[in-house]
Each structure stands twice: as structure tokens, then as C-alpha cells.
Amino acid sequence: MILLQASDWAAFIGRFHPVLVHLPIGFLILAGLLEIGRLTNKIEVKESTITFVLFWSAIGATVSCLAGYLLSLGGGYEVELLDEHKWQGIWVAVAAWVAWMAKSELFVNKIPFSSLLYLPALTVGAILTMVAGHHGGSLTHGEGYLTQETPEPFRGWLGMEPKAEKGSDEIKPIADVNNAMVFQEVVNPILKARCVQCHNANKSKGDLRMDQIELLKKGGENGPIFVAGKGSESELIKRCLLPLEDENHMPPKGKTQLSDNQIAILSWWIDQGAPFDKKVAELKTTDAIKPALAALSGSSPSVGSSQLTTTSKESPVLSLKVPTPDAKAVEALKKAGLLVMPIANESNLLEINAVNISTLTDTQVALLEPLKEQIIWLKLGDTKISDQAATTIAKLKNLQKLHLENTAVTDATIRQIKALPYLEYLNLVNTLVTDAGIQELVSAKSLMSLHVWQSKVTEGGVAALKQAKPNLEVTIGINEQQIAEFIKAGETAPKPEEGKKK
Template sequence: MIDFILPLFGRLHPILVHLPIGFLVFGVILIFWFEKKYAVYSPVIQFAFLLGAISALLASISGFLQYQNEGYAWDTVKFHLILGIFTTILSFGLWYHLKKAVSTPTQLKIKGASLIMIITITGHLGGNITHGDDYFTEVLPPEIQALLGGEVSTTEPLELPADNWEEVEFYSGAIQPILDQNCKSCHNPNKLKGELDLSSFAGIQKGGEDGHILESGNPEESALFSRLVLPKDDDDHMPPKDKRQPRKEEIELIKAWIESGSSENAKLGESAIKVSLVEPFFKRNEIPFYPVVDVAKLPQDSISKLRDQGFFAEIVKKDSPLLKVSCINFPGFSDSDWYMLQSAKNQIVYLDLTGTAITDAILEQIATLPNLTVLKLNQTAIEGSGLEKLVENKNLKLLYINDTEVTLDQLSALDAHPTLEKVFAFDSPVADTGSPSQFSFYLETGNLSLPPLPTDTIVY
């Protein structure tokens, strides 16, 4: 009935260990601070070291019990435990020395400084056991981690090539990256929580203090999988609920690996798994909509000036030099006002001239925008003369000529445009004669009709 007392006292170690640190550091500070008034403050300094020594003793005992009951490997805790005991002995020694000393000799200061150094090392080793060797360095940039001689940490999710995923080794290419991201921080050679190392295939095969964690072909009997699917409030659930949890797709992949025989060298294609199981991990190379170019950011005062002139101007996304410019609040914009946009000609990727007083003459100026991607000329006097000049806009993808007088023949000048993907031509001559399939780009005319439905004739 009382067997829980010692394990419980062991688990108090992370709390108790802070007491001696506070008392002893306070005592050492007083030694240096009240050097000339030592006789006055001697009882306070002695009491600080006595409390520090007693709490260090309790912390050492609880630490040893935690080591005994929590399954830590001796190689992991030995230096921390030995230095903790040494700290306790030195603390009692300093208390005794202070009690007998009539003054504060230099020797006492040296012992105090040595004690602080030992506490620092002991605390650092304890932090490594709890949080891992890379606790402080893992937040540093990879370049600095490498400079310090550490292993560069990564939190990148698992990615598989979509075209030849079958050639990826099931264990090393899929399972181990999942374990590295979710389990390795507590189960590695330097921190063997539960005497379990999940950083290598050999460690997985060996298992931990509770025995084997892998039963090939039987995931339900394999702790490597079964603990992942326990309720988070269950004491046996892994990882602990306050840690990062693997995605359900990752858990399913671990299950499939065990079902396939949990081989070290078998490839995904040899494991008879469905494509749907690995599809969530396919690496997708997303092509950015706007061009990736090296252009200078427009100064904020220049953007403010555009706004003062009546333009709506904003960057396409945070920290981007590329701009969206619209004349939604500037209907009087005309060909002669183009000079206002000259300062932003390299940054404009989205230009909306809808409802303005422009004519075909402005197309020659628009053609000078090297990064223009979206152009809206809706509800303007544009007739299409000179539309071929837009071939110069090598990044143009979307063109809007709704409610203009552009004809099909004039639009054909843009056929085979290198980047143009879609043209919108609602309420225009093109809409009356255009064929969506006759151009290299998709032509959206808006002349859509839906087939009649039986319900349309029902009378209620």
C-alpha cells in the first residue's frame, strides 16, 4: 500500500533540485557582498548554507530514487548524480567552515566560487537529461549549431517524391524520419527514457525496460504502434500528451510498416501498400503565382505618394517588393497620367485599370512593365488596337477585357503568348464569336447555359 512513496519522492526531484540552488547561490552572494560586515551577517550566511546543504541532500536522494524507478541508464545520469552528491558534501563543508571561521578569508571566497561552478555544471547536466543535449542549441540557426559542433536539428515533416516513392526504403526513408521528429528527443543514446532508443533500427529491435516494442506483422501487439493510439490521458500513451503528437497519417504509416514485416531494407514499393497511404507525404513543388525576381522594395514614401494620388497600392504579401495597384478610387486616370506609375514599374505585378479613361495608346506603356502578371482593362475604351504589344509582358498570366470593344481578330494577336493562361472577355465582341478552344490560352466568355432539369417543369 505504501510502495508508491519512494517513486513519488523520486518524482519530486525536479522541484526539490531548485531549493539548494537558491539557498547556496544566495549564501555565496552574501559572502562577497558583506565581506567587511561578516561578523554581523554571519548567522544569516550560515543559515543559508545549512538550508542549502539539507535541501541538496534531499534533492540527491530524490534524484537517486528517480534514477532507480524511472528507468534512466546509469551512463546518462552518473555525472549529474555524482556532482549532486559532491555539491551536498561541499555545502555542508562550507556551512561548517563558516560556523568555525572568525572572518571571511580568501580561501572561503574561492570555495564559494567553486561551489557556484559545480552547481552550474550539475544543473546543466540535469537539464540535458530532462530536455536533451541540444535543448539550448536547437533554437539556434543551423549555421550556428554546426559552428558549435552540434548535430543540426530539424523539424521538417516527412516528404516523399511523388514520381518514384516506390524506391524509397520504408524504414530509413519514412519511419525513422517520423520517429526522429516525434520520439527521438526522449529516446536517444544520450537520453534513454525507459531504456529505449528510437534513433536507430538496432535500438527499436532491442526495445526498452518493458521488453520488445516490435512484433513483426502484428501492430496491435507492438508497443511502438499500440501506445500511439491510446487515449491521450492514458499514462501509457506516447508521446506524452504535452509533447508534439504525430499525425494520424504518420501513425498509419508506422502501422503499415509493422504489418509488412518491419524490415530494415525493404522499399515502399515492395510492401504492397496503397498509394493513398503515402500520398499525404508527397513533396509538392508549388510554383509561385507571381514571378520570383530580385527587385528593390519601393520606399514607403513612394507607396504613400501613389495612395495620395488616388491609387490603391499595397504589397502582394508581407516583406515582398511586388505591388498591387488599382484605380478603383481613381476613375479619372487616363493615358497622360501614366507617369505617376513610372516609379513602380519594376514592382507592379497586378494592375487594375477597370473603369478608367484609358485608350489603346496606353498599351505601349503597359508593355514596359517587366513583372506584370494580372492586367484588368474592364469597362474601358480599349478596342484592341496594339494588343499585340502585351507579348512583351513575359510574366502576364491573366488578362481581363470584360465590357470592352476588343474583337476576336485583335485578341488573336496574343495567341501563343509565352505565359498567358486565361483571358476573360464577358460582354464584348469576343464573347459573341469566340471559341474557347481556338487559342493557346483559355478564353472565358461567360456565355454559359445549363441543361434543363426535370424539376424545372414541376408545378407545385
């Protein structure tokens, strides 16, 4: 416990290093300017004033060194650059103390040749302050941070490489998404644009590097950042979905954030086993991920391979013109942990997905209401919602696809949502819905696909519904009798050895 408390205090004090470091910078530069003004007879300043400024510059440099050391214990910095920065800071403190003692009346008569030490110490301190500041910027923002925006013609004069064009780190459109390598061409460009700046060879926050595959697999100081096959349990996804104000949110507040499509792609890649050597076409593309993948081509989902087409072109809901989604409502959903994604590039129609928030409640579902015109796909499966959520769902007048699988909804929900004019797809797998409930769907004019496996619905109930709606596709799964017959068939089938004997 004592060690833990010490570690917490070290981290707390270390965070003040960026604040404290400005004290020696300001005081040393001020002392230098005052000395120059005094020596050139530009200003009149007392010796005691300069001595006072030097004293506090020495104090500031010393305290800053201590805080910097404590901050470095947290790791995540390039070792060689950190070592250089540390010693530069120490020598700044030493130079500041020497300059103060050479100037102070307390030591001026006790230190031989003190007058000869003063100006060199002050000069060295000022120069090292600027050098240490440069390296500090590189540690915090990446190597070359202070010089990377150097304009021409100075870059050429200094022998620097030409400046990268703006937007060079942004994700480029993919001509053929299906044949794209899923990691190299889809996932890695997202990581490079949003993550690698803080997790590379020169700056590895949290001891995490994302610029090489093997190091990405290894993870950081807290272990791997993704669990193959489990996107919602992976730190890479969890941190992106934290509130922006949370100190563990990634990327940090102030940095360019991942879009909902980018988060969805990363989560989908992990769910598919986080492969590094497969193409998009080799993985299972769900309805949720198809619009995000289609958007990578820079066009709508209807452009390109049919494998990425999310729904029929004839569906009238896709041609609806709706207002731009309310930004505050979208942000509220994101803060709650929901994914908010446009169904196509530059579309105001939205998909809402609760894949990463299994604890979603009826109260949180009410956050959907301000977007009742824009939401056409809604995935609330595997959450804690009940029939109370149906009050809000029934108000989403343009809803086309609705996932309620593995929730506590009953026939009461069906009675409320049956009047939705565009509802084509309804998933009620493993719910409490009964035959009476699905009979309510007779009046659902647009419904084309219904899934009721492992619910309270019987074959008789499905047959009655199909009689009223013959074009409706209903998935009910296999019942216990069919399972028993399948097992029995396996038991009576001849064994491979028996076949050989014959």
C-alpha cells in the first residue's frame, strides 16, 4: 500500500513538470535580458534585482528537475532522448545556481574568480534552457516537433527534407475495398493517422508502440490492447469510447478523434480475429460494418461491390431527405457508449449500435428521440432494455432495421412498434415474445424478415403468421424434436470402421 501511495504521489507531482518548467525558462531569460540592458547602459537595474531573479530561476530549475524525474518514472518516452533532456535540465539548474552564487553578496567574496564565472554560467544556462525545451517538445509531441513546420526556403538551406503535404497522414480512398488487405490497407491507415503519433519509436506513451505489427500485438505496460475475437473487451476500443474528458480516453482531448466509422472498423477487425494477412472479402461483413467499409471508397454503399451493399435499392427509406442530425444529440449518444454512424458517405440517415454497451437501459434509450427522423437502423441486442424502451423506439418513424435479440422485450413491445411504416427487418431471437405477439405483425406492411429463434414463438404461431403474410421470411431455428432426430440419425449411422468392413 505504501508503494502504491508513493507511486500515486510521484505521478501526481510529475504531472506538474510542464507548469514548473516555465519558471526557470522565464527567469533565466529575464536575467539575461536585464544583464544585457545593464551592460549596454540601456536600462538601470540594481544588482540585487538580478540576483533575486537568478535565485528563483535556480529554485524553479531544481524543482522542475525533480518533477521531470518523477514524470519520467511513468515510462513511455524514448530512452536516449529522455536521458539527454534530463541531463540538460540538470545542467540548467547547476548553471542557474552558479550564476546566482557568483552574483550574490553572500558568496561573491568567498568564491575565487566569481566574477569570471557569472557571465559564462548565465550564458550556458540560457542556451541549455532552449535546447532542453526543444528536446522536451520532442518527448511530448514526437521527435522534430519544433522544426517540422519549418517553411521554405529555410528547409532547403538547412538540408531538411521537403515538408510533407497537409493531409498526408489522412486515410486515402480505396478503389476496391473487397480486395484490400484488411490490416495493411484498412486498419493500419487508421492507426497511423490517429494513434502512431504518440506510440512510435521516438515516443511510446504507456510503453506502447503501434508502428510495427509485432509491437502492436505485444501491447503496452498494461498488456495487449486487443483480444482477438472480442472487440468490445479490447482496450483499443474501450479507450476510444470513454468520455472525451476522461484522462484515459484515446486519442487524448485536443487530438483529432476517431470517427464512428473508424471505431466500427477497428472493432469489426478485432471481432474477426484481428487478422494481419487476409483480405476484406475473406472476412464476414455484417450489416453494421458494410456502410463503414463502403465509405472507404469515398462513395456511397451503392457504388462498388455488391458484397458491401447494405440493403435493396428499392427500399424507399434510403431515398428519404432528412435534416442534419443534431450535434448535441449525437454527442449524448456517444457519451453513453453508443456507436453513431451514417449509413453512407455524406448521408444524414443513421445507424445506432449498442455493441459496446451491454448495460444499456430503457432510460438511456430515450436519448434516441431527438434523432427520430434520422435513425433507420437500430441495434439494441444483448442489452438490459425492456418493454419500456418501446415507447421511444415507436417514435423512430423511419426505422427500417431493428435488433432486439437477447433482451427482455415481450409482446408489449410488438404492439407498440408494429405501426412503424418502414420496418423491414426485426430480430427477436431469445426474447419473451409469443405467438400472440407476432400475430400483431400482420399489420406491419413493410416487414420482410423476422427472426424468432429461441423465443416463445411456436411453429404453429409462425404458420398462422405466414398464412396472413406469405411473403414474410421467418427464421425460427430448429426445435427440440428436430435436434433429437438429428442426434438419433447420427447414432444409427454406420461408423467409418463399419463402412470399411463392408
